[in-house]
Amino acid sequence: MYSITEQQVDFILRDLEAGGIETEALRYDLLDHICVIIEGGWKPTGISKHSTGGPSGVFTGRSSAR
Known part of the structure; x- marks a missing residue:
């Protein structure tokens, strides 16, 4: 486990x-x-209906929610 x-x-x-x-x-x-x-040491387990491709997708700046 990792602490931020x-x-x-x-x-x-x-x-x-x-x-x-x-x-x-x-x-x-x-x-x-x-x-x-x-x-939590996230590890990809496959694609689900809630998956966005992993944590790097958060930083793409492509979200319309601001």
Whole structure:
């Protein structure tokens, strides 16, 4: 298991904002999901109806939700 530092949390939040996620609540929701994936040692298990291709898809800036 991996622990995320405060500096890494700040980096993720800045990256989400730079990627166009303008809504603070959405940034923090995404941050929570990203931290769970990183800290839990996420491993792909296949594609499900909820899959977006892995955590890197969050940082593409292609989301229409802002």
